[in-house]
Amino acid sequence: MALEFTKMQGLGNDFVVIDNRAATFDPTPGHIRWLADRRFGVGCDQVLLVEAAPDDGVDFGYRIFNADGGEVDQCGNGARCFARWIREHTDFAGDPVRVATRAGRMALTTHPDGQVDVDMGEPRFEPAAIPFEAPERADEYELVLEDRTFRIGAVGLGNPHAVMRVEALDRVPVATMGPAIQALERFPEGVNVGFVEAHGRDHIRLRVFERGSGETLACGSGACAAVAVGRQQGWLDGTVTVDLPGGRLTIHWPGPGSPITLTGPAKTVFEGRIDHDPAV
């Protein structure tokens, strides 16, 4: 088996994108881990499949796999790359591009300057919708890690997020705290963990330790999660500039009852073809 792919990135969160509209690729977790492997495969944080539309209400289907092989429901930076891939590889001219994911439907709007807007739907704060184990919905929850208590916000963006506000982002041990929070049984489907340093009401710095991929240079749904939690807790406004290690996103959330949108770049790095490793 040989696979044609496009390598793409959104602020350094990188993707192997495969045209699967003809449904010829039925990946196992082993296939995904091989494609995502930076030494034995292509290398990426997530593998994205472009699929045929499952019904008349959308233009395409969109499947997402983390580097560890697990299929997940949402990827904001991936959605921007997905929209750019559609513009570069098909003659589809509809605007926005409407896609179906396991998390629901998304609308993706491409701009001539390379920026893409993603409608990520309404943030969900009910614990069952995240999912997160808590006796009742709250703006803040306490988490105990090795006898220390930390305060987090929890939110669902089609995928689960924990958000911790910190004073000094560069001093946070993201590589150990991220996995420790992910391992808590209170997140039955795992969680993406964001650490946020606020600079006023309209600007934050953010690092995200992603479920299934580790710390990435940027996480679109994580940026939406950080802004949704900050707005819900009352320390952020409705339009926020988010600086991640890989670059800048703009997030807009008017508040409850409205969808949250993210805007940022998406780029093709190269096109390639990889022969199937018979050991996979």
Ligand SMILES: N[C@@H](CCC[C@H](N)C(=O)O)C(=O)O
């Ligand atoms: N990088 C993504 C999120 C990808 C999925 C995530 N790791 C999960 O398991 O939910 C983004 O930009 O949103």
